[in-house]
Amino acid sequence: MAKISLAIGLRTLFTALGSLMVATLIYTIFKDGLPFRKELLTPWMAATLIDFYINVAALAIWVAYKESNWISSILWIILLIGLGSIATCAYIVLQFSKLSSEESLRDPMYYVLLKHPNKNDDEVGQKRKQHSFVVTLRILFTVLGSFMLGTLLYTLITDGSPFRMELLTPWMTATLIDFYINVVALAVWVAYKECSWISAVFWIVLLISFGSITTCVYIVWKLFQITCQDPVYLILVRRCGERAENKYNSISGEAT
Template sequence: MAENTCSLAVALRTLFSLLGAFMLATLLYTLFTDGSPFRKELLTPWMAATLIDFYINVVALAVWVAYKESNWISSFLWIIFLICFGSIATCSYIVLQFLKLSPQESSQDPMYYVLLRNPNKTTAAEPKRKNSFVVALTALFGILGVFMLGTIVYTIVTDGSPFRMELLTPWMAATLVDFYINVVAISVWIAYKESSWINAAFWIILLICFGSAATSTYIVWQLFQISCQDPVYLILVRHGDRQVYSTGQKANIRGFLMRHNSNGGYEQMFLQISLRIQLCKIQESYCFSKC
């Protein structure tokens, strides 16, 4: 199991390194062969719709980056990179997060540690200050999803089908490559979250076909799975991790086990009693929230 999770970390790190390098090569090639992208004739109705689609996905990634970073300066810089360099910045950031993992984290659950900010240092008190984010993000991505759907319908009505060869200019092709690399990043998260490959495949197909409209719908759906009292970052992890982590105790119990693993005698007895008390409290809180 440890070998499989460690190989997963290596595989994902390699995948996003290759995708980032491919996007960089695509950008440079298009720049040299087709000139500047900042030309008015390139901004066709479908190019505008594609850019809106692209940047709504960037908003989703930027929210995660803002959560992950420990200070606003680094968050601001990475978000600027996402806006300016698109999936190149996305891939660079993801690879950097995988490189930060310790060997132990890589062998346990690398996606869990990449998605969450300092999971071993999170306390139960932290989520209480951020409950309003659940409502705010639900409203934000609900509006963005409806806006993107309206944009698609409007562009089809006014400009016709997007499947026309004259629309596939070099910069449109580069934008689509950029867009779908970000879709790959979001798809990896969905594949990690979903317990069934059927559900994961269903959502990934929706992402490929409907872009950020599907991204926004999925995020809103996940936000509806947690209450306003839960920390918003619970949508990043699997449902199995969410039940324990929602009380803010998962990291504390892990750390407690690691610190006392080598002790015996009365300390082992005390550890077992303490853990049972903690688990009873967790079950009680979870049942109460469900009621």
């Protein structure tokens, strides 16, 4: 029952957060007009947008993995880029809504995070693809994290501290809300993955404080905890107790 309550709780949470972002977006458009104005693109707004879209890149890779075809993957990624956390919340709520009662009872986060095995999939081909992604993702998120760190340092040096009231324009506020709703999604994943609440809280505090720099460090760290021969999906789920790959394979057996 506790796990079913978790599924309902998370679905409710992301429904509420998505609704909050929709309301924020509508309010900001009415109050401050459209965001496509050059004067809004201050150095700190540009840095915040880079931070935002690096997190979106992490979420987009998960969506591309989850979707069964490239058309739906591309559609959802376009929505993530265009609508930000509204699309994130909609996608997560949709994934929780697809769970059966049995999946909600067994491990809702596991079934939401992982692509359900398809009996028509070429298992060897799928594993080869997943293996080839491990090194690619290590490099990608190392580059993205380094780029964000460089952006942060450059903006601090050239434009000073971000903690100034004049920077908190209506669109900056809306962008920060958008950014932190995506951080909530990533924090839920981190809390699920970590085997202790101490490490979970530690990483969530870093996510809140350093944004996508922490996202990239965390993903790269988890990627280095698996070998290049391991399937990349193992970084999505916790590895306490039963090996995640064995559990996934048992689900695959049920699907066939």
